[in-house]
Amino acid sequence: MKLTICAVGRLRKGPEADLINDYLMRATRTGRALGFGTASVTEVEDKKGGGMAAEAALLSNALPENARIVALDERGKLLTSPGFADQLARWRDDGIRDTAFIIGGADGIDPALRARADLSLSFGKMVWPHMLVRVMLSEQIYRATTILAGSPYHRT
Template structure:
């Protein structure tokens, strides 16, 4: 199952980019034998300043046809890392070809797009900067693959 992060904004070179690239490489390496990956990041930018609805249109176009859509949202479900790993494996085992994690812009995800999501996931009640949310998500994807592979990376 291919994994996509679809996000508003361009990530520049720097520590966040390095961290995301590292966890993406780790996920791809660990997930390959598990039927997970590759992990692709799709960045969209609303250059005309159309707000959340314009961002939603750009995000929607970047989501692969038929993908499981997961809205990254502060109102979403809070899961443990093992629960997240089980959810990812469940979609894979259902024969889903793609899962797309959607990260909105500064104002979040347009309600219409959020309503189309198959799932909504939160990193807690706090709001995180979008670039850190990407880094946290790539780490959790790698952690999920490690859990599914039986690796000692995740310790209880």
Template sequence: MGRLRAGPERDLIDDYLLRFDRTGRALGLGPIDVREVEDRKGGGMAAEAVLLEKALPNGAAVIALDERGKIKSSPDFASDVARFRDDGRSDLTFIIGGADGIEPSLRAKCDASLSFGKMVWPHMLMRVMLAEQLYRAASILAGAPYHRA
């Protein structure tokens, strides 16, 4: 949910997504398509859920980014990305909800729920962290050394 304006966060995201594309292409990952959804009418979580569902690609594996989700290590996240790819899921979609989170019925439809910790993160930082972890996952799957191995 929401739109990200030009600035340092956008620059970081663009950098990590470019790195992901360069690394992931040979692994059958990518390209990444960022779809921004905005609830201009202010309808709350229910309205956001409708807009988010409309933006989901057909047949996509959907992962909700939510503080109640499962906390994973970077290698475990990389394994999940590879598993979805190897299971033939052509699209892997991550949902970042609005200020109030993701509507419970939409969260229940997701294939998985992932947390980046018990703290709530600003939307723009979640995007940066997700982009970095996607790049890190591609690097791990490509056999690059991982600093915590």
């Protein structure tokens, strides 16, 4: 199962981009033996300033066909890292080929796109900068693969 982060905005080179690339490369390496494909980022940018609806259209076009959709949203469900790993494993075991994580722009995700999500996920009650959420999500994807692989990276 491929894992794709579909996010609004372009991330410039720097420490955040380095962290994301490192975690997703690790997740791809660890996940191969577990039935996971590549973990990657697809960025979209609303250059015309159409707001959340335009961002939602761009995100929708970036989603892999028939992917499970996970919306990163402050109103979403709080999961533990093992719970997140279990969810990914269930989808993989159910034969799902793609899972897409959507991260909106500064105003969040358009309600119509958010309603299409199979899971709405929150990283807590605080609001996080959307660029930092990419780093946090990338790390959690990597952590999920290590949990499923039985690696000592995740300690309880």
